[in-house]
Amino acid sequence: MILEWICIIIYSTSLVMILFYAFAQLNLLFNYLAARKNTVDGPTFNLDNPAEIPYVTIQLPVFNEAYVMERLLDNIVLLDYPHEKLEIQVLDDSTDETVVTTKAHVEKLAATGIDITHITRENRVGFKAGALKEGLVEAKGELIAIFDADFLPQTDWLKKTVIHFKDPEIGVVQTRWGHLNRDYSILTQIQAFALDAHFTLEQVGRNSKGHFINFNGTAGIWRKETIIDAGNWEGDTLTEDLDLSYRAQLKNWKFKYLEDVTTPAELPIVISAARSQQFRWNKGGAENFRKMFKRVVSSSNIDFKTKLHGVLHLLNSTMFLNVLIVGLLSIPMLYIKNEYAHLRVYFIVMSFFVISTIIFFIC
Template identity: 55%
Template sequence: MIFLYFLCGLYFLGMLFILIYSLAQGHLLFHFLKAQRSWGKIAKKIPKDWPSVTVQLPVYNELYVVERLIEAVAKLNYPRELLEIQLLDDSTDQTVDLIREKLKNYPEINFQYIHRRDRTGFKAGALREGLKVASGEFIAIFDADFVPSPDFLLQTIPYFSSEKVGMVQTRWTHLNRDFSLLTKLQAFALDAHFFIEQVGRNHQGAFINFNGTGGIWRKSCILDAGNWHDDTLTEDLDLSYRAQRKGWKFVYRPEIESPAELPPIMSAIKSQQFRWTKGGAECAVKHAGAVSQENLSFRIKLHSFAHLFNSTIFIAVLLTSLSSIGVWWAGELGLVPDFLVKLSGIFLIGFVVIAGVYLVSYFYGKKSFVQSALGVIWQLPLFLSVSMGLALHNAQAVWEGLSGRKSPFIRTPKFNLESGKEKLSDNRYLLHRMPVTTWFEGVLALVFWAMVGLAFREHNYLFLPFHVMLAFGYSLVFITSFKSYGLGR
């Protein structure tokens, strides 16, 4: 009896957290909609004398995409005498030779090749080393899977018209959005971040984050904020908060696009998700206390906390889903008053608000409403299901981040499959060691399918939609994980 009450309490606390999170997201949606009125009013000025720029390209074992990256940055429209491009290469395979050969094709461009044999600090360490010798007043950064537009620098530099602006971030777009079901769902999720969240925060003066790539910094801002640190897995979020806490202003421009590749298989998605969620939790531990003591408005502090702790939603989803089994049984046995069970329905508002955020981001900019509506009918519930199915994996990452457990920076494998030149099974960077949590995801899939069966047998449909989505989500995550870890064997 006590255990059932404990599960009920856990369920209600988890749903309350999700509701609070959703209200913060709803507030960002409100400011996103308000921002449309002042979309083009952010100050920018074409400089009379263009400043010097260093483009940093951090690379680590990127056989399949590094040539494409070099070709793209070589096309940047910018005065050659003011442009420096750093290849910050930590590679330990043939990528080293591939880069050196490729650079021979561009003798007229100021490419600086910096190869580290000691990968200390991982990406943050490479950026820090490059910054020591960077000649540019501004520092643009692109990961290996990006294909920057030729006009990227001409579009972003004018937004540094104020000396207080320390960073300009652009919107990621997706080279392989339609490659597979998984890439479509990732694009669905990321579009909400790059439209609703970034615009919503930036419009009201709340802290935003550099997304690790597709952005450009004022070099003095990086140095003033303490340079790149490697004590978290998300060095981009960490530096963003240190810089904004010191008074630097950030500008987000969604109309400037930075195309990139999405991970096409679940093992690569999980690798990326683990780093993002754990790193976010590490930054929450590092910055939450300091932000609470800063002389900032309550609204900015509130959104900073929501931003820093947003990955904690996966712990809430995991605990809520597991405890819902106990709540279902308690209701079935008559141990919980009906009115309390029905009252819990108010928490479903949270899911409605979250769905609304993704719907607005999905429809934004679409030309055909009918075609878009047909797409969102299946993409929204499937995305929510897979997000729930990733709760166990991501909750582990968040817990490690909050508890201070350290782990190395694991790169996300790149593939360049849309080019048609490479086969997925031939990729030498595939991850083959399947984590134990994947087996637990399979077990949870079976558990929630069993709960679906019980709902029909007992005619108790209280959690049926929730359990169907969990069952389907965990099943899809388990099956795609199992397949991806076995590729190339």
């Protein structure tokens, strides 16, 4: 009976964890619905006044992007923003022939009067975080916009985002991801569905109540001062964006999420690429839980509810593990149910946890 009890305890623990996460999602849904009725906004820059236009550096961290590099550069230079207040850094860590072709394309664009530079490193220490950190040293802008290679911001993107930095407490403005190839396949439709849930219910639900959200690694813009104050980019996790986001918010910097500003991008179209992306996001989330958990729960400047949502946010990848455990243990649990009649009450109580499935379905 020892093995049976071990199975019951592990199974019950996973069900409880899933239920907590489900209730958190339901709370975010209520927050999201309430936020849609709230149209109050903060102060914004008047970009018609040249004195109020902030200097922006756009950072493009790239690595062996042979198929999208030219499209990325040609799209970025179309951004509608005063050229005298705009700098573009191509942070190129590539190890293939694209280093040469990208350099040539950058030089061609620079010859037209655009302030664009091609920055390479001999040592790829820190990977993306290291490239962003090195570029920051030379960055002229007080605001730092970041785009991955497969993102294509619309021409008015900067004008819609930089205006919110008039509030000196705002450290980051994040925009919603769009999907250029949503209908390419069932795989892309599933990915788009999951990302849409994150970029609507979760990001708005957390941000509207002042809970911690995350810069999503791209399609957002940082105040340079915020990056420095939070300790700069660190490459000790696979999700350096989540790491810096939490360190910045623990320093009382505010994040602003713009659901109505969409930045289109391409989703992975093959399962190997999607699996690689999910591995990076989930392992990075777990690494950040290990790194940030104590800092979040011990912080004296955030309330209990924000701490709870923050911990569950960092535990997001663990929810998939709990679902797997419940699925695998459901078979021995059926055996236990049939063999041990005195546990009937336990299984009746366990039926309550079907509410988790109902909540997730509603969300």
